[in-house]
Amino acid sequence: MVRYLVMFERPDEPETFDRHYREVHVPLAKGMPGLRRFAVSRSPAAIRGESYYLVAALDWDDMSALERAFRSPAGRATAKDVPNLAGPGRVRSMTFELEDI
Numbered sequence: 001m002v003r004y005l006v007m008f009e010r011p012d013e014p015e016t017f018d019r020h021y022r023e024v025h026v027p028l029a030k031g032m033p034g035l036r037r038f039a040v041s042r043s044p045a046a047i048r049g050e051s052y053y054l055v056a057a058l059d060w061d062d063m064s065a066l067e068r069a070f071r072s073p074a075g076r077a078t079a080k081d082v083p084n085l086a087g088p089g090r091v092r093s094m095t096f097e098l099e100d101i
Contacts, residue, residue: 001036001098002063007044009090010053017085021054025081029058031074034065066095 011017030038037059044055060066069075082091 002060002066002095003098004058004060004066004093004095006056006058006091006093007052008054008056008086011086011090014053017053020084025078025085028074028078028081029056032058032069032078033072033074034060034069036060063095063097 008017026038029035035058037057039057041055042053044051046052060069070079085091
C-alpha cells in the first residue's frame, strides 16, 4: 500500500476553502484511477508545532498505481486545482509506502 498525504494550512477564508474542497476538489480526486481510500481529518492535533487545518490521506495499491493516477486526466486536473485551495507554501504533501509489521 502507498499513501499520498496532503496537509493544508489554515486558509484565509475557511468557508470558501471548505466549499471548494467539498464541491470541486474531492470529486476530482475521487476520479483518479486505482484510488482505494480517501480519508480526511478536519481536526488534526499537532504534538509539536502548529496543527494543519485539514489533512487528507489517499491510498493506492503501490507506487506504480499512484503514479498512473497522477498522470491520468483526473490526476492532472486534481493537481491543477490545488492552487485554488492554497497558495505557495500553504500546502505540503508526501508519499510513502506502508508495510505491516
